[in-house]
Amino acid sequence: MNEISLMPEEQYRRLQQRNAAEVKELWDLLDQVKDPEVPVLSIWDLGILRDVERDGDRILVTITPTYSGCPAMNTITDDVIAALKANGYDDVEVKTKLSPAWSSEWMSPEGRRKLRNYGIAPPEDAELDEDGLTPDAHAQCPHCGSRNTRRISEFGSTACKALFQCNDCNEPFDYFKKI
């Protein structure tokens, strides 16, 4: 499969922000915090880690929810605090920021690859329909690569996914919705 990817502007900005950060080591440290629903993705990969700042001894971490009702936010907050504490940072505050709203564009290229290897089709593996929503067919099967697939359900195992089935290898798979 071709992996020449043009980096969307949003991702480029995120990468710039991370590289220019004063506390680069904290961004690196937070790579170990995974999304509890998709444990192969770090909160950086998924794009929900928005900012890390240090003010004296105090560490301020800003995260953003993928969907309004994402039930993972509390766990992620606890995991961020635990990861920083384990490395000697005791004064940690985790803030949730809603605006600008999270977009699947923010997911890192590495995150997209990990998602596919994990058996979930990333957002760009389907052409959206004319309403800009998940199509009813042809999301690429992450197992065999076929485009001969059909949507079984608009709503999958979590709010961020839809359920498809491959007509060639017959495997069902999750598609990470583009929003």
Added chain:
Amino acid sequence: MSDAIKAATLEYATRLGDDSVVLGHRISEWVSYGPFLEEDIAYGNVALDYIGRARMFYTYAAELANDGRTEDDFAYMRSDREYRNLLLMEMPKGDFAYSQVRQLFADVYYTLVLPELLQSKDETLSAIAAKGIKETKYHLRRSRDWVLRLGDGTEESHKRTQKAVDALWGYTHEMFDMDETEQMLADAGIAVDVSKLRTAWHKMVSDILTEATLTVPEDGWAVRGGRTGYHTENLGHMLTEMQIVHRSHPGCQW
């Protein structure tokens, strides 16, 4: 922010939170009763979107109130007379057609309200709207598809869907009412002037009902009162169930 605007915004955020939590709870009542597995999961997903939205509105209300209350106090420690949700949201789940018709009415409403709320000068309200807009596209596609399928389906499904449309129609009028509080906020560029959305709502809903071979009801009767705390008997029963764990074990954490 002036005190008057702040108090009005607190009231407004609470109203919007009430709409979301009540509708979210009603949808969640379908979980494990869906007609098939995928539909059951879809209901769970949509309920979660609404309950998440309610949490954001309540968190903001609690921040404005600044009196030690949290989002939980707004959801679990107020009685039905203190709730300010639209009556449409509290109607019982009824049969599948009834719930889908209510959902269609609500989804079309949010399709129109949220883009307006996105323009709000209040940054938090605007941010909550931004999250809801994309989710609502998916909600509407689902409720629209179901109403088309049921309305233009069998004799029985058509009959039940038409019955639901007729039964719920009278509860839709108050969705477009403005009162002093909301008018003040709308003039300040914070709240949505819902009275201006009525024509568009009627057109969108009528088009879908007609396509579903259903009859658009005449505007013969209307029930109002949600925004002033006068509810149908349904809300009290719903809140009893929704609040019992929190009220039985105050301050409990797990």
